[in-house]
Amino acid sequence: MSDARDDLLTIDRRHLWRPYTSSEDHQTQTPLFIERAEGPYLYGAGGERYLDGSGAWWCNNLGHGHPRLRDALTRQAQDIMHCSMAGTVHPSAVLLAQELVDIAPPGLTRVFYSDNGSTSVEVALKMAFQYWQQNGRPGRTRFLALPGGYHGDTIGAMSVGDVGAFNGIFAPLFPGGRPAAEGLPDPTHADDEAGWDALFGALEAALRATPDEIAGVIVEPLIQGAAGMRTYPARYLQRLREVTREVDTFLICDEVFTGLGRTGTLWASTGAGIAPDLLCTAKGLSGGALPFSATLATERVFDGFRGDKTRALMHGHTFYGNPLGAAVAREVLAIYRDEQILERSQARGAQLAAGFARLAEVPGVLRTRSLGMVAAADLGAGGYLGKLGWAVHDEARTRGAQLRPLGDTIYVVPPLNIAESALDDLLAIVQASVAAALREQRVRDHV
Numbered sequence: 001m002s003d004a005r006d007d008l009l010t011i012d013r014r015h016l017w018r019p020y021t022s023s024e025d026h027q028t029q030t031p032l033f034i035e036r037a038e039g040p041y042l043y044g045a046g047g048e049r050y051l052d053g054s055g056a057w058w059c060n061n062l063g064h065g066h067p068r069l070r071d072a073l074t075r076q077a078q079d080i081m082h083c084s085m086a087g088t089v090h091p092s093a094v095l096l097a098q099e100l101v102d103i104a105p106p107g108l109t110r111v112f113y114s115d116n117g118s119t120s121v122e123v124a125l126k127m128a129f130q131y132w133q134q135n136g137r138p139g140r141t142r143f144l145a146l147p148g149g150y151h152g153d154t155i156g157a158m159s160v161g162d163v164g165a166f167n168g169i170f171a172p173l174f175p176g177g178r179p180a181a182e183g184l185p186d187p188t189h190a191d192d193e194a195g196w197d198a199l200f201g202a203l204e205a206a207l208r209a210t211p212d213e214i215a216g217v218i219v220e221p222l223i224q225g226a227a228g229m230r231t232y233p234a235r236y237l238q239r240l241r242e243v244t245r246e247v248d249t250f251l252i253c254d255e256v257f258t259g260l261g262r263t264g265t266l267w268a269s270t271g272a273g274i275a276p277d278l279l280c281t282a283k284g285l286s287g288g289a290l291p292f293s294a295t296l297a298t299e300r301v302f303d304g305f306r307g308d309k310t311r312a313l314m315h316g317h318t319f320y321g322n323p324l325g326a327a328v329a330r331e332v333l334a335i336y337r338d339e340q341i342l343e344r345s346q347a348r349g350a351q352l353a354a355g356f357a358r359l360a361e362v363p364g365v366l367r368t369r370s371l372g373m374v375a376a377a378d379l380g381a382g383g384y385l386g387k388l389g390w391a392v393h394d395e396a397r398t399r400g401a402q403l404r405p406l407g408d409t410i411y412v413v414p415p416l417n418i419a420e421s422a423l424d425d426l427l428a429i430v431q432a433s434v435a436a437a438l439r440e441q442r443v444r445d446h447v
C-alpha cells in the first residue's frame with residue numbers, strides 16, 4: 001500500500017500543479033492521500049480516518065457520499081449524462097429551476113446555470129452590466145465591492161474581490177485597471193465595529209456620489225469566507241439594500257459559500273432580511289459531488305434582455321445545466337426537505353458556537369465567532385500568509401482531523417447533518433490542536 005502511495009507521490013511531484021501552492025512547496029510538502037470518504041470522514045490509504053473540517057472546500061453540506069446523492073447520480077447517468085441546452089432542454093434542469101425559485105429569496109424567478117462559483121459570479125456581473133448598457137444607463141460600467149471579499153479566481157470575479165494574496169498581481173487586468181473595492185476602508189477583523197461602520201458608510205457615500213456609474217454592488221452576505229470567515233451584522237446589508245433601491249442599482253449576493261443553509265438559514269440574504277436582485281449559488285448546491293452552479297435573477301433583470309438577438313445575454317458554458325449536476329442538485333434539495341437538514345442543524349450550530357466560545361479561552365486565541373454551521377478563530381494578525389493556522393493544521397492531522405486554515409485564522413465548516421458525537425470529536429481536536437500550536441508558538445517566542 002505504501003509503495004503504491006510513494007509511486008503516486010512521485011507522479012504528483014512530477015506532473016501535478018496544485019492550486020494555491022508554489023512550485024517549491026509542491027516539491028517539499030506531502031499531501032494527504034485520500035482513498036474514500038463517508039459522512040464527515042476522509043479515509044487515507046492505510047485506512048486512517050480524518051474528520052473533514054473544511055468540508056471538501058466548503059461544499060460538503062450533506063457529508064461525503066450521501067447514499068441518495070450516489071443513487072441520483074447513477075439514475076441520471078442511465079438516462080443522459082450531458083446535452084447542450086442550446087435549443088434543447090432536459091427534465092432535471094427544468095425541474096431544478098422551479099425548485100430553486102420556490103425556495104429562493106422573494107423576487108428571484110429566473111435561473112441561469114453554469115458550472116462553478118466563479119462563473120456564477122461572472123454571469124451575475126455580465127447580467128448587471130449588460131442590463132444597464134441596453135436599458136438606458138450605459139454609463140453604469142463599474143461595480144462596488146467590499147474589501148476582503150472573495151468571489152472566485154476568474155478575472156471578472158477577481159476584479160470584485162480583495163486584492164490581497166489572491167488577486168493583487170492581476171489588478172492591471174481588471175476593468176478600468178483597478179479593483180472594485182479600491183479606496184474603501186477595510187475593517188481589521190470581524191469584531192471591528194468602527195471599521196464596518198466606516199466601510200458601509202463609505203460604500204453608501206460612493207453609491208450616492210456616483211449612482212450613474214455603478215452597475216451593481218456585490219457582497220458575500222453576513223460572512224466573508226476567504227477573508228477569514230469574517231462575519232458582519234445584518235443591519236449593514238439591510239441598509240445597503242435600501243440604498244441600492246434608492247439609487248436604483250443592483251445588489252448582487254454571492255451565496256456560493258453561504259447558500260443552502262451554511263449560516264443557519266437557507267440563504268444568508270433571507271437570514272439578514274433582504275432579497276437581492278441577483279444571487280449566486282454553487283458550493284452547497286453541488287452536494288459536494290459535481291461542479292454545478294446557478295445565478296438567480298429577478299424578472300426585471302430578465303425583462304431587460306427582451307428584444308432582438310443583439311439583446312440576448314451572450315453567455316453560456318458547455319456544461320450549462322449539466323444533467324448529472326442538475327439531478328444531484330435536485331436530490332440535494334429533496335434531502336434538505338425530507339431529512340429536515342436545516343431544522344436539525346440548529347442544535348449542531350449551537351454546539352459549534354459553544355465549542356468555539358470555549359476555544360476563545362485558550363491563551364493566545366485573539367477572538368472566535370460562529371454563524372450557523374461555520375465557526376472560526378483568529379490566532380494572529382498575519383492574514384492569509386500567516387503561519388499559525390498551518391501549525392494548527394499540522395497538529396490536527398496527527399489527531400485525526402483535516403483543517404485547511406486561512407493563514408492565521410482556523411475554521412470549521414462541518415456537514416450540516418454531522419452527528420453530535422462526531423462534532424464533539426472535531427471540536428475536541430480543534431481545541432487540543434490550537435492549544436498545542438499556540439503553546440509551541442509561545443515557547444518559541446521566549447527563546
Ligand SMILES: *Cc1c(COP(=O)(O)O)cnc(C)c1O
Nearest residue numbers: 116117118150151152225256257
Ligand atoms: C468559493 C467561492 C467562490 C468561487 O467558487 P469556485 O467554485 O471555486 O469557482 C465564489 N464566491 C464565494 C463566496 C466563494 O466562497
